[in-house]
Amino acid sequence: MRRSFNARPAWPGVFLLALLLQASTTLAVDWTPAGESQRQDISVDLAYANRTAVRPSDGKQVTAHLAFFASRTFRLEVIDLGAGSEPAHPTLEAAFRAEGCVAGVNGGFFHPDRQPSGLVISKGRRINRFETAKLLSGVIYSDERGIHLVRRGRFQDHPSITALLQTGPYLVEDGRPVRGLSATDPRRRTFIATDWRGHWVIGAITSSLTLAELGEILAFPDVLTPWRVDRAINLDGGSSSGFFFDRGADRAPVTLQPWKRVRNLLGICPR
Template sequence: MARFLIIAPALLLAACSPLRTEMAVQDVATTGEIPVPPPTESALATAPEPAPQSRPPAPTPWEPHYFETRLNGIAIEAVAFDSRSHHLKVADQPQGPGTRWPDSRSAGKGSLAAINASFFTPEGQPLGMIVTAGQPHGAINRASSLGSGFYVEENSGKLRLIRRDQFDHAKEAIQAGPFLVENRRAVRGLSQESSAARSFLAHDNAGHWILARTGPCSLAELAQALAGARLGPVKIHQALNLDGGRSSEIWVSSAIQGGPAFTRPFWNKPVRNFLTLQPR
């Protein structure tokens, strides 16, 4: 009897052991995975955290440069700049055109470039709103297409071209118009008459800007030439007309790649204000 009791457990162990092995083999065959016990709390506590994903570095702002080109037969001389490193400031003459600076070269002294800016009345008063260093001058022109838009530098430092009904306040601003290009499309209804020199501002909606003077053309011709075109390194997304004709002039410092340059025909007249390109 005692011998039977000793043998019985051994027989039971021998009988159960193959069954467990068989079940494990079946599990692997069914799932393709070997069962792994769940990690303990201590293992979870000491598990390394996943490494944070690194972001690619932002592109370095490129330096301003001057170039000359032609679009649809229109001669254009322009300065391209990156708004992350440079911006445009308003140089206004409260006493009237020519009372402080006779031309863009004088107005641009100490800057990198300068171009004539907004319209003015025969008496020399601004035909629209101007803001210099946060101080407003004049009043919003709500009646004319010559005041349909604004160049603004917001208090945050961002540069924008906006419609006049969007204007609230700004660090720097000039009112001008009409818009030539919006959303890469030429604005409709622009005049096809009066071929004259033009000045304009444009950007690609990604922080890259153009200030430029053209040879003689109509507003409609200039809009068609600029719409969606690549002007130097900038693909035009939006463009705003500045004062033109006998007011249109541009000066570029020798400190800019491609400079110096100064275009001001002898028949030009003094203007009320300028936009000057400066480092931030």
């Protein structure tokens, strides 16, 4: 039997490679809850939370208003504010209260003349048309069967849809951040996400961050959500970012007023 006395064990190199891979993976998902993590009862049908995530590698913090709700108890409502010189309601809070919504955020994208981008359905009324622009990659809607969030190519239109927004881009799909999301242009963001098991959340990020960063944060449980996000989609953020949550008659509501006039809102109303 021939022996080679110059051969060295291979395990140190393998071990070093494993450490490097682990380090690179850790840096890619370097977001954790800021402060002590608060355990949330996911059996509650409606809940508000204000949460902050931190990236230890550079100390960046992101704060969000979040409204958690169950689709068995709540439905979506798209509130159209119109394209005229004056909106149908003077404030975001007034609009949601007028429609009986307990929470909500700003809605989809719109053009400078306030015409919406993509298909919008409000109270069963169809506004604009279905579009194939790259940004408008998904559809969030309500019908008699519940709430749905699907890719544009898998959407099947039908007459019983009562509320719909065509928006995008997709942020999370099958529990993973979507590849190719922009890593530039940080700004305030709004979104809707679900675990696809009846748990949903609408959120407004009050800090500036990129779409890629938002996708990373949402893809990991216990950072912003207590459950694994299966899919999430972006709404019109930036200066359009708005949020409302009614905490009851004995407490002031949580409100974040958009910096500019928006065309529509996405509300959460009891079934």
